[in-house]
Amino acid sequence: EKRRLRQCQVFIAFRGRDTRYGFAAYLYIRLVAAKIRVFYDDDTSIVGKEVGKELINAIKHCKISIPIVSPNFASSAWCLSELNYMLSCKKEKGQKILPIFYKVNPSDVQHLSPCFEKHLHRHEAFYGRDISECWKHALKEVGSFKGWESEKIANGYLLLSFT
Numbered sequence: 001e002k003r004r005l006r007q008c009q010v011f012i013a014f015r016g017r018d019t020r021y022g023f024a025a026y027l028y029i030r031l032v033a034a035k036i037r038v039f040y041d042d043d044t045s046i047v048g049k050e051v052g053k054e055l056i057n058a059i060k061h062c063k064i065s066i067p068i069v070s071p072n073f074a075s076s077a078w079c080l081s082e083l084n085y086m087l088s089c090k091k092e093k094g095q096k097i098l099p100i101f102y103k104v105n106p107s108d109v110q111h112l113s114p115c116f117e118k119h120l121h122r123h124e125a126f127y128g129r130d131i132s133e134c135w136k137h138a139l140k141e142v143g144s145f146k147g148w149e150s151e152k153i154a155n156g157y158l159l160l161s162f163t
Contacts, residue, residue: 110143
């Protein structure tokens with residue numbers, strides 16, 4: 001099982017209710033068709049295991065992480081935790097982060113527009129200020145990255161070529 005995780009090249013993080021049956025599924029299919037080994041959250045290798053540990057382990061072993069930052073991305077503590085860990089792996093291990101801004105503007109992410117701020121405020125009440133501040137920093141940082149913007153691509157889909 002760990003061997004399987006080590007074989008994955010790309011980890012996709014996304015807010016299910018925004019993109020699971022549309023954009024994220026399309027991206028997964030396109031990457032797999034390009035013979036890229038992708039960890040996706042419905043991976044059968046994590047059935048019966050502690051999901052959080054398995055997701056962190058998958059991020060750690062992938063060379064590239066693709067967070068699909070969407071309007072409700074920040075409503076998910078899972079998404080924010082994954083993003084925070086991706087940034088740690090980028091700093092410590094040189095992993096790449098290739099963000100996709102799906103129906104959001106990168107500057108809204110970087111500057112924490114009211115949509116993102118509202119979710120972070122709710123998380124602060126539940127998880128505390130320290131964790132909320134880490135997640136704010138992670139969003140601001142990924143918002144400053146050059147990434148793909150769905151609204152600037154025909155039909156909101158990417159034509160991927162990883163070479």
